[in-house]
Amino acid sequence: MQTELAPEFQGTPEGQEAEAILRKCVHCGFCTATCPTYQLLGDELDGPRGRIYLIKQVLEGKAPTRSTQLHLDRCLTCRNCESTCPSGVQYGHLVDIGRKIVDEKVSRPALEGALRWTLKEALPSPLFGPAMKLGQSVRGLLPKKLKAKVPAPQPAGEWPARSHARKMLMLAGCVQPSMAPNINSATARVLDAAGIEAVVAPAAGCCGAVKFHLNDQKGGKVQMRANIDAWWPQVESGAVEAIVMNASGCGVTVREYGHLLRDEPAYAQKAARISALTRDLSELLPDLVPLLKDRVKAPPGVVAYHPPCTLQHGQKLRGGVEEGLRALGFDIQVAQYESHLCCGSAGTYSVLQPELAFALRDRKLGHLDAMRPKAIISANIGCITHLQSGSALPVRHWVEVLDEALGLSARA
Incomplete structure (x- = not known):
């Protein structure tokens, strides 16, 4: 796809990345066949090809509107289109760039803006756990819609006490320890049964995805750098052989630390190393099966x-x-x-x-x-x-x- 960037984006990192992605798109439309929102709404602008066109217009200098913002908001960022695309268009990276630019140029209604701010600040917050416990204590009294967001309390069970020569870092996550604590402890128990010790760095927190995808990319990168700092001593010393993720939403983000922090001299190499060490828990199954x-x-x-x-x-x-x-x-x-x-x-x-x-x-x-x-x-x-x-x-x-x-x- 031929593009002609507006002067404000020429020579900028986001402009250069977006232009490279756009030039791979041939507008074949294969992506629309597997786009969930296009299947539900039947609107070209609620499919990847239409959203790519909207982002292209903005990058070429056309002023975005509230309608542009809504079409980009309705994207799930499921990246199904990337699996379908024969040209290898990195749509996920492009839509992150487009949303950031559009949000800088288009104001949101006050209530909508407040909700988005609350989500990005509350979910990764240390206060989320106590708030979830409070919600669970009165869960039976909550309205149906709110009750659906508050899972019933779940016991986590015991964390393994044994130590093993094989060790892997594990990200506890921001909401998982409160909403479903058994997932982390079950992961540790299964790894323990296979002779692997799961290690959690206390200073590691949210992977950064919540803030980053709500267009607080600066805040998301702060969390990414904090995780790298928390993990780096054990990574650098060779004490751990991998960083295992049991939430694929966190895993896909940590795997992209190297890309997202590539322009930061102090973190580029470290981020690339962290991404290279990251493994989804399912990737360990070939090793776990014969042992278990x-x-x-x-x-x-x-x-x-x-x-x-x-x-x-x-x-x-x-x-x-x-x-x-x-x-x-x-x-x-x-x-x-x-x-x-x-x-x-x-x-x-x-x-x-x-x-x-x-x-x-x-x-x-x-x-x-x-x-x-x-x-x-x-x-x-x-x-x-x-x-x-x-x-x-x-x-x-x-x-x-x-x-x-x-x-x-x-x-x-």
Whole structure:
């Protein structure tokens, strides 16, 4: 696609990156076939090709409008279009650039702006945990919509006490310890059973995704640098062999630290090293299966698996969870239709765009329920919480199911 940047973007890092991405797009339209919002709304401007055109117009000097902002807001950033694109267009990076520029030029209504500010400041805050506990204590009294955002309290169980020569850093996350604490401890127990010690750096916090994708990119990068600082002593010394992520939404962000901080002399090399060491938990399954297989007592019945977009499209990791759990004796099934589509969670999207998010959730649950499973599993806290809000079935992280089948949670 031929572009002609406006003077204000010529020679700038964001202008140069955007222009390189735009020039790869041939406007073939393959992306529209797999875009969730285009399928729901049928509007060219609510598909990747239309949004690319809007961003191109802004970069070429056309003043963005509130309508431009809304079309970009309605993008889930699921990156399904990247999996479909034959030209390798990095749409996720482009839409981050476009949103930032548009938000600098277009004011938001006061209530909308306040909600977005509250989300980006509250979710990564240390106060989120106490607030969630308070909400859980009065959960039965909450209105239906708010109750759906407050999961029932969950015991975390015991953290393994053993030490191992093999060690891996693990990011606890910002909301997961409060909303579903068993995911982290189950991860530690499963790794412990395979002779791997999960190490959490206390100073590491939010991966930075919440702020970054709500257009506080400066604030998001502050959190990214803080995590690198927290992990660096153990990385530099060689004490850990990997940084394992059990939330694919965090994983896809940490894997991009090297790209996002590439222009910062003090952090570029460190960020690239952190990204290179980052592994989704499912990537460890080939090593875990032979070590755990004889100990797993997989329960009977179908378990439906929803692959998060941040795993299958963002990190390009497909099939690992299913293959690994099947090798351990589980009857894991993936929906026959639309397994590639987003469930509608998409970080804060389910709060900011509830109608679209719930339509996608119900569509996804329809396909999952068609398999008549006894449970639904996924690999990201956002997907799990969102799907659980509309399902009568238990929705869990796959590592919790494995932890249970190993009999580890019973000791917790």
